[in-house]
Amino acid sequence: MKIPTEPIGSIPRPLSLLEAIGDRDGTDPALTPLYEAAIRDTIERFEATGSPVVTDGEQRKYHNFWTYAVHGLENTAPDGFKIPFSAGHTRRMPRLTAGPFRYKRTADRYLDLALSYAHVPVKQAVISPSALSLMYPPEEIPDYTREQFIDDLLREHEAEVRACLLKGAHKVQIDFTEGRLAIKMDSSGNLLQSFIDLNNLALSRFNAEERMRIGVHTCPGGDRDSTHSAEVGYAKLLPHLFQLMAGNFYIALAGEKNRLEVLKTIRAHMKPDHRVFVGVVAPMDPAIETPEEVCERVLEAAEYIPVTQLGTTDDCGFSPFSDDTSRTRDTAFAKIRARVAGTAMASELLRDR
Numbered sequence: 001m002k003i004p005t006e007p008i009g010s011i012p013r014p015l016s017l018l019e020a021i022g023d024r025d026g027t028d029p030a031l032t033p034l035y036e037a038a039i040r041d042t043i044e045r046f047e048a049t050g051s052p053v054v055t056d057g058e059q060r061k062y063h064n065f066w067t068y069a070v071h072g073l074e075n076t077a078p079d080g081f082k083i084p085f086s087a088g089h090t091r092r093m094p095r096l097t098a099g100p101f102r103y104k105r106t107a108d109r110y111l112d113l114a115l116s117y118a119h120v121p122v123k124q125a126v127i128s129p130s131a132l133s134l135m136y137p138p139e140e141i142p143d144y145t146r147e148q149f150i151d152d153l154l155r156e157h158e159a160e161v162r163a164c165l166l167k168g169a170h171k172v173q174i175d176f177t178e179g180r181l182a183i184k185m186d187s188s189g190n191l192l193q194s195f196i197d198l199n200n201l202a203l204s205r206f207n208a209e210e211r212m213r214i215g216v217h218t219c220p221g222g223d224r225d226s227t228h229s230a231e232v233g234y235a236k237l238l239p240h241l242f243q244l245m246a247g248n249f250y251i252a253l254a255g256e257k258n259r260l261e262v263l264k265t266i267r268a269h270m271k272p273d274h275r276v277f278v279g280v281v282a283p284m285d286p287a288i289e290t291p292e293e294v295c296e297r298v299l300e301a302a303e304y305i306p307v308t309q310l311g312t313t314d315d316c317g318f319s320p321f322s323d324d325t326s327r328t329r330d331t332a333f334a335k336i337r338a339r340v341a342g343t344a345m346a347s348e349l350l351r352d353r
């Protein structure tokens, strides 16, 4: 039994690309050759790690994983929802000012180029409907109700996921980092449950076979060596998370203080048709894990998760926000190499299970 291993998505952008973007609009056509060179280099280096599944490193998500689809929309203002990080800074999303809501760009466009360079399967991350739902302001927009917005949002999201599946994405990963954040914002759990319900409305539009290729990523957020919700325990999130109608779950674990508690909670709430990819390397930690350390983490997880339902991943992207340079490209690929080698070692030891 070979244990599958997949990345989350982002790789730090080359500094030359970040400098070229500078204060410019990231869609400036003059940047196209730089993006293409960055994507080609990312995929070559990814494949050199032995990773059986790669991404384009999100080189073209020139703001971040959260708002790539909506940046530059005319019916928005910059003063939207704020995410406070533990390092003291905040990230902000645009606020919707008028209907109708449409994506400005969809992630399947990134797949076209990645697939043309790659020799192994490529996965694609997209943002969750629940994250984008935070764009609608607390007060109602005149002539455009929240219900109309949600209808538009779900249609746009479904079209994006469907296009990625059709183009041959190995998996489509829905980034749901606001899950733990929702518990921090509303300890009653109502906000989290509303996020789960909304995302399930989207997932219910796909059939069982399609949902086997759809996954959900959860983590405490990662930006400039800090998180937005690490203090919220998984015990509050996972019972809700596993209600999501997805086949795959990508759960940050390597950076957790009490991994065994998390694994027990996973065991208690995962379902028989779920594949759980646990994080075995931590982008937040500058030290590079050894394959042996990774192997040990996989063996530990296999005590709680049936090997037939186990996979490994990175805890998070290596720079979900494109200007985050706290990790280098070299470090990211070294950690990925350790994930791949350590998972292979564990697969060998667990092959009869």
Ligand SMILES: [Zn+2]
Binding pocket: 008, 177, 217, 218, 219, 220, 221, 222, 315, 316, 317
């Ligand atoms: Zn993450």
